[in-house]
Structures are given as C-alpha cells and as structure tokens.
Amino acid sequence: MNAPVKPSKLIKGATGDWEIVIGLEVHAQVTSNAKLFSGASTAFGGAPNDHVSLVDAAMPGMLPVINEECVAQAVRTGLGLNAKINLKSTFDRKNYFYPDLPQGYQISQFKSPVVGEGVVSVELPDGDSIAVGIERLHLEQDAGKLLHDQHPTMSFVDLNRSGVALMEIVSRPDMRTSAQAQAYVSKLRTILRYLGTCDGDMEKGNLRADVNVSVRRPGEPFGTRCEIKNVNSIRFIGQAIEFEARRQIGILEDGGAIEQETRLYDPNRGETRSMRSKEEAHDYRYFPDPDLLPLELTAAYVDELKAGLPELPDAKRERFMAAFALTPYDASVLVAERESADFYEAVLAGLADKTRDGKLAANWVINELFGRLNKEGQDISASPVSAEQLAAIVDLIGEGTISGKIAKDLFEIVWTKGGDPRALVDSLGMKQVTDLGAIEKVVDGIIAANPDKVAQVKDKPAMLGWFVGQVMKSSGGKVNPQAVNDLLKSKLGI
Ligand code: ADP
Numbered sequence: 001m002n003a004p005v006k007p008s009k010l011i012k013g014a015t016g017d018w019e020i021v022i023g024l025e026v027h028a029q030v031t032s033n034a035k036l037f038s039g040a041s042t043a044f045g046g047a048p049n050d051h052v053s054l055v056d057a058a059m060p061g062m063l064p065v066i067n068e069e070c071v072a073q074a075v076r077t078g079l080g081l082n083a084k085i086n087l088k089s090t091f092d093r094k095n096y097f098y099p100d101l102p103q104g105y106q107i108s109q110f111k112s113p114v115v116g117e118g119v120v121s122v123e124l125p126d127g128d129s130i131a132v133g134i135e136r137l138h139l140e141q142d143a144g145k146l147l148h149d150q151h152p153t154m155s156f157v158d159l160n161r162s163g164v165a166l167m168e169i170v171s172r173p174d175m176r177t178s179a180q181a182q183a184y185v186s187k188l189r190t191i192l193r194y195l196g197t198c199d200g201d202m203e204k205g206n207l208r209a210d211v212n213v214s215v216r217r218p219g220e221p222f223g224t225r226c227e228i229k230n231v232n233s234i235r236f237i238g239q240a241i242e243f244e245a246r247r248q249i250g251i252l253e254d255g256g257a258i259e260q261e262t263r264l265y266d267p268n269r270g271e272t273r274s275m276r277s278k279e280e281a282h283d284y285r286y287f288p289d290p291d292l293l294p295l296e297l298t299a300a301y302v303d304e305l306k307a308g309l310p311e312l313p314d315a316k317r318e319r320f321m322a323a324f325a326l327t328p329y330d331a332s333v334l335v336a337e338r339e340s341a342d343f344y345e346a347v348l349a350g351l352a353d354k355t356r357d358g359k360l361a362a363n364w365v366i367n368e369l370f371g372r373l374n375k376e377g378q379d380i381s382a383s384p385v386s387a388e389q390l391a392a393i394v395d396l397i398g399e400g401t402i403s404g405k406i407a408k409d410l411f412e413i414v415w416t417k418g419g420d421p422r423a424l425v426d427s428l429g430m431k432q433v434t435d436l437g438a439i440e441k442v443v444d445g446i447i448a449a450n451p452d453k454v455a456q457v458k459d460k461p462a463m464l465g466w467f468v469g470q471v472m473k474s475s476g477g478k479v480n481p482q483a484v485n486d487l488l489k490s491k492l493g494i
C-alpha cells in the first residue's frame with residue numbers, strides 16, 4: 001500500500017477536494033525481427049505492404065505459428081517487472097471488425113496471459129516513491145493502418161504492422177496524480193530498454209498507453225472510469241489526465257454521473273472527447289483460438305532466461321546509492337538510460353579514487369554533462385566530453401589541483417576544443433595555488449593597499465567578503481577560498 005496522497009496533490013473542486021485514480025494499459029511493441037505469428041519483417045519505414053506475409057493478409061487456409069523469440073521477450077519482461085510467469089497460457093480470438101486486420105479478429109490472451117501479477121517501483125522527482133501493481137502482461141497482435149489521405153475517393157490500407165507482436169502491460173489503478181502516471185511510464189520504458197524487449201520509441205508508436213481515469217472523494221470507493229485510448233507521449237499522458245479529471249469533477253459537481261466510455265485525447269485542443277461507449281468483454285465474443293495450442297513453458301526455460309537478464313535499473317540504483325551515498329533521485333537519473341549509467345560507470349572506472357570522488361563524479365555527470373547535453377539537445381552517445389576526460393576533471397578537483405569553479409572553465413574548454421584535462425591545466429596555468437606563502441603575499445599586498453577598509457572591517461565583519469573577493473580576483477580565482485578566508489581572519493584579527 002502506498003501512503004495516502006498529500007492534500008496538496010488533490011484537486012480543489014467547488015464542493016471540496018477530489019482525488020484522481022489512474023490505471024494504465026501500456027502497449028509495447030516487442031523487439032523481434034519477425035511478427036508474432038508469421039515470418040514477415042517488423043522493420044519500420046518500409047513501403048506500404050512491403051512486410052506482409054500470407055498469414056498477415058489472412059489468406060484462406062493460412063495457419064499462425066508462434067514466434068519463440070516473442071515469447072522469450074514477454075517472459076524476460078515479466079521477470080523484469082517482478083511478475084509471476086505462467087507456465088501455461090492460451091491464445092484467444094477477440095472478434096471485432098477491424099478494417100486494418102484482415103482476419104476479422106485479433107489473436108490475444110484473455111483468460112490466461114503469459115505473465116501474471118508483478119510490481120514496479122517508481123521514483124518521483126520530489127523524492128517520494130510509489131509501488132505500482134501490475135495485473136498482467138499478455139501477448140497480442142498489432143493491427144495495420146488505414147490511409148485516408150492518399151486518394152480523393154478511396155481509403156488505402158497498409159498492413160506492415162498487422163501481426164506485429166505487442167505486449168499489453170496492465171497496471172492496477174495505483175496512481176493518484178498525473179506526475180505519478182508519467183513517472184510510471186518513464187520507469188516502465190527504462191526497464192523495457194534495459195531488457196531490450198521494446199525500444200520504447202513513443203514517436204514511432206512503439207510504446208503507447210490507454211489511460212484509465214476516474215475521480216473520487218479521498219477515502220471513498222473508486223468512481224466510474226473513462227479510458228483515453230492510444231496516448232503516445234509522456235507529456236500528453238499528463239495533459240490528458242489533468243483535463244479528464246477536471247471534466248469528470250465538473251460533471252459530478254453539477255450533480256451528473258460519469259458514463260463509462262472510450263475517449264480520445266486531442267493534443268491540439270488539449271481536451272479529451274468521446275469516441276464510443278465502453279464495450280464489455282462479452283461484446284468481443286472471445287474464444288480460444290483453435291489454430292494455436294496452449295503455450296507451455298518449462299521452469300528450466302524460464303530460469304535460463306532469468307540467468308541471461310542484464311542488471312536492471314533498480315539493482316543498479318541501489319548499488320550506486322550504497323557505494324557513493326547518492327540520493328535516490330540522483331541515482332535514478334543516472335540509471336534512467338542504460339547508456340547514461342554505462343557512462344557514469346566508465347567515469348568511475350577512470351577515477352584515481354572512487355571512494356573519495358564517486359559522489360562528486362555523479363554531480364558532474366548529472367549537473368554539468370547532462371545539463372549541457374540537454375541544452376544542446378544532444379544525447380549521451382554524442383557527448384564531446386568522454387568518460388576519461390570527465391574522470392580526469394573530477395580527479396583534478398578531488399586532489400585539490402583545481403577548484404570547482406576553475407573546473408567549470410576547464411570543462412568548457414574540453415567541451416569545445418577537446419584535449420587532455422591535466423595537460424590543459426598545466427599549459428593554461430589553471431592550477432589552484434595551494435602554496436600558503438604565495439597566498440599570504442597576495443593577502444599582505446591587499447591589506448597594505450587598503451588601510452581604510454582594514455580600519456572598518458573590525459566593526460563590520462561582513463566586509464571580510466570584500467577582501468576575499470579582492471584576493472580571488474587578483475589570483476584569477478586560483479586560490480583556495482577557504483584558505484584565503486582563514487588567512488584573512490587571522491591577519492585582520494577578527
Ligand atoms: P477492461 O478489461 O474492461 O479494460 P480492467 O479491469 O482490465 O478493465 O481495467 C483496465 C484498466 O483500468 C486497468 O489498468 C485498471 O487499473 C484500470 N482501472 C480499473 N478501474 C479503474 C478506476 N475506477 N479508475 C481508474 N482506473 C481504473
């Protein structure tokens with residue numbers, strides 16, 4: 001059970017506070033070369049109908065054959081979601097008129113999905129975390145695409161996607177704010193990418209969510225929900241929830257009732273609108289697909305897949321936190337992408353003293369490097385500063401050769417011109433002056449030149465800052481500010 005949501009996260013209605021309840025059905029395209037029941041390619045971007053086998057086109061007499069790799073990917077995903085793997089599952093026909101799925105039914109898993117209950121832990125930017133229950137994960141076929149803009153009087157159909165394997169991952173209604181739902185989808189995407197079971201590319205539609213939203217008074221039973229279909233960006237998921245919750249609150253506060261229905265989010269108008277009234281399971285006339293035997297797995301097969309899994313984000317996060325005292329949120333930023341985590345690990349590997357500087361290195365990766373990459377709209381694979389270079393900069397700070405402030409200038413030089421940071425510090429004379437004698441000379445000079453200020457500082461200790469500033473300025477920022485402070489205090493007798 002998650003802690004109750006803070007009152008500040010509730011929505012203030014005209015008649016009191018409301019709580020949002022959210023459950024997501026995420027469709028994730030399985031990473032595999034071939035479709036779920038045919039050998040046709042899943043490559044993105046082919047000419048329309050380039051990747052269509054006779055099975056996908058539903059030619060009479062064609063029979064589906066399960067693609068073992070898709071099953072393995074679903075099992076890996078289930079393991080990554082800490083979920084129960086069902087050693088026996090079945091495929092059903094979900095009957096419907098789909099102009100873009102010529103079979104006239106979708107092969108899906110209704111009663112017995114391949115993956116059962118699991119749980120995902122989700123970290124939020126404010127430092128909280130919640131557990132989101134997974135109800136099930138099942139395999140199903142994707143449909144094709146209708147093209148209405150190619151001809152003045154006809155619609156065309158592109159079946160390239162028809163039959164591609166999808167995993168539908170159904171959450172429990174465990175989320176209470178739009179930020180939680182967004183963080184859940186990000187976390188899910190992170191896990192899928194680590195596992196290599198879905199590329200998580202929302203722009204291509206490879207990950208999309210049906211967003212179920214209802215509202216209630218805190219502590220009351222769940223209200224009636226509406227399902228917003230096929231939302232394909234994390235930003236839109238947040239916007240759709242906020243709009244939909246307020247729409248429902250408006251109806252309820254006017255004394256109306258919510259009708260369960262399927263809605264669409266229109267990002268241009270920032271609103272949801274009704275698509276159809278909700279259909280029930282019995283409307284689909286589900287029945288076991290007679291062309292497919294039940295899917296039976298052995299425990300040994302599942303164990304083998306488990307042994308082959310990479311280290312997952314939660315384990316990595318815990319490891320970073322334990323070793324370098326990182327905050328949970330900083331650690332979750334580092335592990336959000338496998339490439340970023342790998343980069344941080346490469347920086348760690350390059351450090352002279354990991355124990356001393358592991359946390360400093362995390363700050364530099366997150367604040368300076370990620371900050372700069374974000375500003376430039378680049379990702380880590382295009383970073384002009386390598387892990388070795390960043391490790392060298394962190395070493396130089398950690399050992400006291402340069403100050404954090406000078407390190408920022410050095411970072412800028414390495415970013416724009418490249419080069420070996422240690423050699424640059426030498427050739428550009430960026431070394432921090434640690435020689436107390438040299439600092440003392442500067443301090444003495446400034447005291448001698450400003451007798452009036454010296455007289456004032458005894459009554460106004462805040463003026464010490466002025467002296468520190470002068471010393472820093474005349475040394476080009478290369479002296480240790482703490483050493484300057486101490487020296488000035490003793491010389492000025494304050
Ligand atoms: P169906 O099969 O009719 O779509 P499910 O019971 O499988 O219904 O639920 C689908 C999704 O709706 C799940 O993600 C679940 O968490 C969510 N959900 C169920 N009840 C509610 C509710 N009252 N408010 C918000 N979401 C809900």
Ligand code: MG
Pocket residue numbers: 025
């Ligand atoms: Mg459903």
